[in-house]
Amino acid sequence: MGVLALSGLSACSSLNPFAAPPPNRPTELVDIKPTLAVRSLWSAAVGAGGNALFSPAIAAGSVYAAAADGTVARFALATGSQAWRVKAADRLSAGVGADGNLVAVATADGEVVALGADGAPRWKTPINTEILSAPVVGDGWVVVRTSDNRLIGLDAATGTRRWTYQRPNPPLVLRGATGMLISNGVIFAGFPGGRLAALTVANGSVRWDVSVAAPRGSTELERIADVVGRPVLIGREVCVATFQGRAGCFDAANGNPAWTREASSGNGIAVDARYAFYTDDQGVVHALTRTGGASVWRNDSLKFRQGSAPASVGRAVVVGDYRGVLHWLSREDGTFLARVNTDGSAINAQPLSFDAGAVPAVLLQTQSGVLFAFASD
Numbered sequence: 001m002g003v004l005a006l007s008g009l010s011a012c013s014s015l016n017p018f019a020a021p022p023p024n025r026p027t028e029l030v031d032i033k034p035t036l037a038v039r040s041l042w043s044a045a046v047g048a049g050g051n052a053l054f055s056p057a058i059a060a061g062s063v064y065a066a067a068a069d070g071t072v073a074r075f076a077l078a079t080g081s082q083a084w085r086v087k088a089a090d091r092l093s094a095g096v097g098a099d100g101n102l103v104a105v106a107t108a109d110g111e112v113v114a115l116g117a118d119g120a121p122r123w124k125t126p127i128n129t130e131i132l133s134a135p136v137v138g139d140g141w142v143v144v145r146t147s148d149n150r151l152i153g154l155d156a157a158t159g160t161r162r163w164t165y166q167r168p169n170p171p172l173v174l175r176g177a178t179g180m181l182i183s184n185g186v187i188f189a190g191f192p193g194g195r196l197a198a199l200t201v202a203n204g205s206v207r208w209d210v211s212v213a214a215p216r217g218s219t220e221l222e223r224i225a226d227v228v229g230r231p232v233l234i235g236r237e238v239c240v241a242t243f244q245g246r247a248g249c250f251d252a253a254n255g256n257p258a259w260t261r262e263a264s265s266g267n268g269i270a271v272d273a274r275y276a277f278y279t280d281d282q283g284v285v286h287a288l289t290r291t292g293g294a295s296v297w298r299n300d301s302l303k304f305r306q307g308s309a310p311a312s313v314g315r316a317v318v319v320g321d322y323r324g325v326l327h328w329l330s331r332e333d334g335t336f337l338a339r340v341n342t343d344g345s346a347i348n349a350q351p352l353s354f355d356a357g358a359v360p361a362v363l364l365q366t367q368s369g370v371l372f373a374f375a376s377d
Contacts, residue, residue: 022322024304027283029325029339036316036328036337041356041373042080047071048369052093053177055134055349056365060100062117066092067369072105072115077354077363080373084119094177097135097142102156104142106131112144114159123159127152132175138182141201145180149173149191153204163204167191172220174243179230179268181238188238188252190227194245196238198255208255213245229268229309229350234290241265241278248293249276259293265309268350272312275331279307285319287334297334302327309350314360314376320347324366328376343370 046054047067056065062083063075070092073085088105095105102122103115110129114122130147142154151165173192180189187201194213199206215223225245232239234249237258241247247269248260263286265278275296276288283303287296306322316328316337324345328338345368352363361375 022304022306024282026304026306026322027301030301032336032339034338037377038328038338038340038374039377040340041078041361041375042371043373044073044075044080044082044371046073046365046369046371049348049365049367052132053348054092054095054365054369055177056352056363056371057096057098057103057134058352058354058363059098060117062098062100063363063371064096064098064103065365065371066095066105068092070107072096072103072119074103074117074119075371077373078356080371086115086119088113088115088121094131094134097137099137102137102142104135104137106135106144112142112154112159114142114156125154125159125161133177133179136180136182136187139185139201141182141187143180143182143187143201145178145189147175149178151180151187151189151199151204153201165199165204165206167195167197167209169193170215170220170223172224174224174226174228174266176228176266178226178228181231181233183233183252186252188231188233190229190231190240190242192224192226194225194227194242196227196231196240196250196255198238198252210250210255210257212240212248212250212260213242215245217244228265232269232271234271234273239269239271239276241269243281247276247278247288249290259291261288261293261295267348268309270310270312270317270350272331275312277310277312277317279310279319283307283321285310285317285329285334287317287331299329299334301336306346306348308347308364311351311353311362313351313353313362316360316376318351318353318362320351320364320366322346324368326351326362326364326372326374338376340374342366342372343368345370 050068
């Protein structure tokens, strides 16, 4: 199941999912003939992720990134030049969230630390619970997800706690960095048991709460159907994937399903104008039609390589693996277009797509803590 581990309600697993080797023999890579030109834009070291998942944030032409040793840094998106680097805490457990004005990370002691866009400290708020997911920043709010899947809304100006949202958890849940999304005053978040909810970010009230996938099976392990990864908002729909359940898109205004289909992902979904993509819990990459969820293609060549969640980048789908290899697959048929080695450490976090001038580009952070930016023609 990729980088996810299991957690009970009474205690979290001590398994480090980011250091564990693949449980099955990874498929060996075969040589390919590149048909897509990929070039390096820049790279920059931030610091190792340790036993936490760190993903960069892109905001207002900058990249914000963090490391387990407490480092938070800002880089120019276009060139990778470092604007500043600070020590935000002794140890961090999650990060980074940013909106161009505020940067938020979580400490290993259960605190949320906010910095200005210039790296200066703004505030620090104790949550007193483990935080595995990057805080999400937007609309004047910082929202934090705790390891027991509570959502806590903090005033972005002061760090004052304004609201808490919690729903019942199943006996067994996945331990992972499930993301959130803020847009136009609404926060979208997935939960254990296959639920997707939309909350008013100003007060934490529920706008809608729907089932993406219903737990099924005779054992608690078989009944895990947690929403994984970060919800994706495209047009009027929000899309998610679950482990041992379904993937689907839902009306962002009311939660009505546009489509759902059988799927099992350990790390989430990517969506563009034509397709939805996900890497399943065995590392197989799938493409579905964006409007109906029908299968378009699947690529088995990365099976058991602990593939990251995909990113849609121009005419390609980009997936990283446990050896730090970045793969470009055709959006149309899933064939390999290009392949690039990074630093040899796992690419666990979902790559981020962006525009580098007139060409599509992708940004990623390896588990060893190096940022890489690539462009494809």
